[in-house]
Amino acid sequence: MHSYAPHDFSELARLAPAGFSAVLRVRRGRAAHIENCYAQSWRDTYARKSYFLRDPAIGWALSHDGVACWDSLAARDPNGVIADAQAHGLCHGITAATGDAETRSFCGLARADRPFTAAERDLALAIIARLHAGAPGAIELTAAQREALRLMASGERHARAAGIIGISASALKARLKSARAALGARTTAEAVHAAQMRGMI
Structure with missing residues (x-):
């Protein structure tokens, strides 16, 4: 990570x-x-x-x-x-x-x-x-994880965000969970903030 x-x-x-x-x-x-x-x-x-x-x-x-x-x-x-x-x-x-x-x-x-x-x-x-x-360390997010975080940052609810990208709400939640893990964030709001601070979204 x-x-x-x-x-x-x-x-x-x-x-x-x-x-x-x-x-x-x-x-x-x-x-x-x-x-x-x-x-x-x-x-x-x-x-x-x-x-x-x-x-x-x-x-x-x-x-x-x-x-x-x-x-x-x-x-x-x-x-x-x-x-x-x-x-x-x-x-x-x-x-x-x-x-x-x-x-x-x-x-x-x-x-x-x-x-x-x-x-x-x-x-x-x-x-x-x-x-x-030390090396700054590269944290990688997939395009799908970045897209899910962008939608959360724009204020979309899970069901609406999932519909926008054509996946189920549970699939969206899985993407957000993996993005939180990659960013070391406890909540989606923290993950959004961390991704924004790093210029990822």
Whole structure:
């Protein structure tokens, strides 16, 4: 599916028991890979409130290398993203970022129990640097999977989308399921977003 080492993501999960989100090799507004392991309630809130556009940690990550504690970014957070994250149990967070002016990779990591140690911050940066330096990994979707995702992105319901392309609703659902698996997405909405971020649909 992709060439990123699963143990790197496992190591990030161990570092961040409250969750993490790694966005790898962003170029021209598109990511080669996104690994989001935050709780679904936070993911839903983040999407519903369009925090991606206003998150001070992402703004910082797009123009800095290193590690920033979320508390240090609070002055850049007029929309209350960090306070909302804390209300969702992401009490102590960091963002690790690396790259150059054309291609960036970054990862937000959170804990509920205590701040990250200096060694943990260094390890997070080393992992994101390793992931950034690695091959971007090709995620392949078939033409049929891309078509199914495009129809979902346009707001079609399963039955109507299946009728448009001349297949059964169960066949459409099978295509969407395989597309979710290829993209590492839990839901069709996440798969649509991931495919859009990669320029696949």
